[in-house]
Structure formats: C-alpha cells, structure tokens
Amino acid sequence: MRVLEKAPAKINLSLDVLHKRKDGYHEVQMIMTTIDLADHIELTELEENEIRIMSHNRFVPDDHRNLAYQAAKVLKERYNIQKGVSISITKSIPVAAGLAGGSSDAAATLRGLNRLWNLGLTLHELAEIGAAIGSDVSFCIYGGTAIATGRGEKIQLIDPPPHCWVILAKPTIGVSTADVYRNLNLKSVAHPNVDAMVQAIKDKSYTGICENLGNVLEDVTLKMYPEVAMIKDQMKRFGADAVLMSGSGPTVFGFVQYESKIHRVYNGLRGFCDQVFAVRMLGDCQDLD
Template structure:
C-alpha cells in the first residue's frame, strides 16, 4: 500500500518576537499562510521494521536528521507500529529558505502515516506530535492560515487571504535561524501590527494586507546578508505590490494582484537569482487535498 501527500510551503505575513523564554526559545506571534509551492511525499509500507528516506536532492538528509524520518519514528514508537515505511520526497521547496520545507515534509509524513497505518489520530493529535519535532510542524499539519504563538506550536486558524500571485526569490546562500535570533535586539526593533493583519484578513482587504506585512527578523538578516536586501529592492523595483522576507530568510516574497505583472517581475528577478517561483496563494487548509 502507498499514500501520496502534498507538503506546501508557508510564508509569514507577520512575524513578531516578544521575548526570550526561560527554556531558551523565543516567544513569538506569527501569522502564517500556505502557498502553492509544494514538496510531494510518497509513503510505502515495508514489511521490514525500518524507516527509509529517499530524495534526489543532495541537501536533504536521509537519516535521523530528516524531519520526516523523525515524524515516522515518533509515530512508530507512540502507536506500537512494527512495520516499516519508505518515504520518497520530491523536493520543490528550496532547502533552508525560511519556507518551512522540512517542517512541511514532517507534517505531510504525519498525515500520510496516519492514513497508511490506519491510526485514526485527529489533526489536533498530529499537531501535538508535530510540536515535538519542530516549531513550524504543528502549523504545517493544518495548513491554511493561522496565528502561531508560544514558540510557534500553538495554532489558531483564521481567515485566509484573498487569492493573489506570490513571487518568491531565494539567493544562493543559507541563513542560520539560530544566528539571526542571536543577533536580534528586542530593545531596538519595530514590531509588526499583528492585530491589524488579522483584521485585514477578516476583511479580505488586499491593500491592508500589503500595508501590514511585517517581520521583526528582517532587518537583522538584511544587515548581515546584502544579497537579500538587493533582492528585496529589485522585487519592489520590478513592480511587486508588497515585499517581505519570510521567516529568518533568505527567501523574499512579493504579492502581485494582477497576472499581467507576473511575467515581468519573474523574468526580471531571474536575471539576479536562479531560484525564482511564481505561485498562487493557497491560504485555506482544505487546499491541502
């Protein structure tokens, strides 16, 4: 038996960091939404009690470092499963891009294994297990649009944004999330207006969503990686309606309301960056199907 699962990328419409917690994590308040840029997983049951990860992307680990592997391991231990599984991951989401590619793969593995092994776990139960793997996994279990608090594992689903085009560009660098958080000075940051973004989503106001995009980590990454700052400026120059960095970077995304603009921006960015994508907003958790 085999199961197929889609693992969509996420972008941050709003990312605020409130303070550092006693456990070493940061308390965050984020609004995340899914986009139609996705990895695809194929899960096949094995008689032999082992977990196999297969991917043609050389940057994707095939052992315990892989978050999909960790998802399978936790479910096997939690539910007493003695069979194995082969997980083939077809990567489309860039690696280490601030788009939760690894977390979404883990979430897709949880959903897929729940079906493959007939475990009968609810989405809430899968999200709780996902929180043990990584901060973004809980959100990725649900997909859609949500406010994430705590260290990112507390999820409240909210209204999705109106459909529009999303153009993404990732420079050929990696950014360490831990490094960006280390250099974040919470005494000297401009906090995004998360409440205003929630209201903009409720009102389905494209203009207000564009006006209230914000990421408290962006200035840290831009100051340390000029390639990211350059991409953001180029995307604005080519005519994107609003531009922001996702997560800790280095991917920059821009919103475009009208399809007539998409090709010009996409082709312009391809002159500066190899990894450029033009996709639609998903935003609604039902789109995972």
C-alpha cells in the same frame, strides 16, 4: 500499500518576537499562510521494520536529521508500529529557505502515516505530536492561515486572505536561524502590527495586507546578508505591490494582484536569482480525506 501527500510551503505575513523564554526559545506571534509551492511525499509500507528516506536532492538528509524521518520514528514508537516505511520526498520547495519545507515534509509524513497505518488520529492530535518535532510542524499539519504563538506550536486558524500571486526569490546562500535570533535586539526593533494584519485578512483587504506585512527578523538578516537586501530592492523595483522576507530568510516574497504584472517581476528577478517561483496563495486548511 502506498499513500501520497502534498506538503505546501508557508510564508509569514507577520512575524513578531516578544521575548526570550526561560527554556531558551523565543516567544513569537506570527501569521502564516500556505502557498501553492509544494513538495510531494510518497509513503510505501515495508515489511522490514525500518525507516528509509529517499530524495534526489543532495541537500536533503536521508537519516535521523530529516524531520520526516523523525515524524515516522515518533509515530512508530508511540503506537508500537512493527512495520517499516519508505518515505520518498520530491522537493520543489528550496532547502533552508525560510519556507518550512522540512517542517511541511514532516507534517505530510504524519498525515500520510495516519492513513497508511490506520491510526485514526485527528488533525489536532497530529499537531500535538508535530510540536515535539519542530516549531512549524503543527501549523503545517493544518495548513491554511493561522495565528501561531508560543514558540510557533500554538495554532489558531483564521480565514484565508484574498487570493493573489506570490513571487518568491531565494538567493544561493544559507541563513543560520540561530545567528539571526542571536543578533536580534528586542529593545530596538519595530514590531509589526499583528492585529491590523488579522483585521485586513478578515476584511479581505488586499491593500490592508500589503500595508501591514512585517517581520521583526528582517532587518537582522538584511544586515548580515546583503544579497537578501538586494533581492528585496529589485523585487520592489520590478513592480511587486509589497515585499517581505519569509521567516529568518533568505527567501524574499512579493505580492502581485494582477496577472499582467507577473512576468515583469518574475523575469526581472531571474537575472539576479536562479530560484524564482510565481505561485498562488492557498490559505485553505488541510483535511484528512
């Protein structure tokens, strides 16, 4: 038996860090939404009681470091599954990009194995399991648009934003999320207005969303990695309506409302960056059908 699942990327419309918690994590308040850039997961049942990861991307680990592997392991152990599974990951989301590619692969694996093994779990139950795997996995279980709090695992679904085009550009560098958080000084940051973003989404105001984009980690990453700052400046110069870094970076995204402007922004960025994508906003929640 074989099950296919789509694993969409996410972007942060707003990312605020409130304080450092006693458990070492940071308390966050984020608004995330899915976009039409996705990995594809193929799950095939094995008679051998093992988990196999297959990917043609050399940056994707094929062992316990892979979040999809961890997702399968958790389900096998929790529900005493004595069969194995082959997990084939076809990557479209850049690796280590601030777009939750690994987390979305894990979430898709949980949803797919729920069907493959007839576990009958709800999205809420899958999201609770996903929280133990990674902070973004719970959101990726649901997809759509949501306010995420705690360390990112507490999810409140909200209405999707108005549809628009999203241009993404990822430089050929890796960003250490741990280093970014380590260099974050909460006493001197400008916190984004999360409530204003929620209202703009509720009002379906494209202008309001563009005006209230914010990421408290952005200034830290821009200082540590000048390449990210350069891409952000170029994206603005080529005409994106609003520009922001996603997560801890290094991917930068820009909004374009009208299709006539896409090619100018996209082609301009291709001169500076190999990994450039023009996709639509998704913003709609997953279901189990």
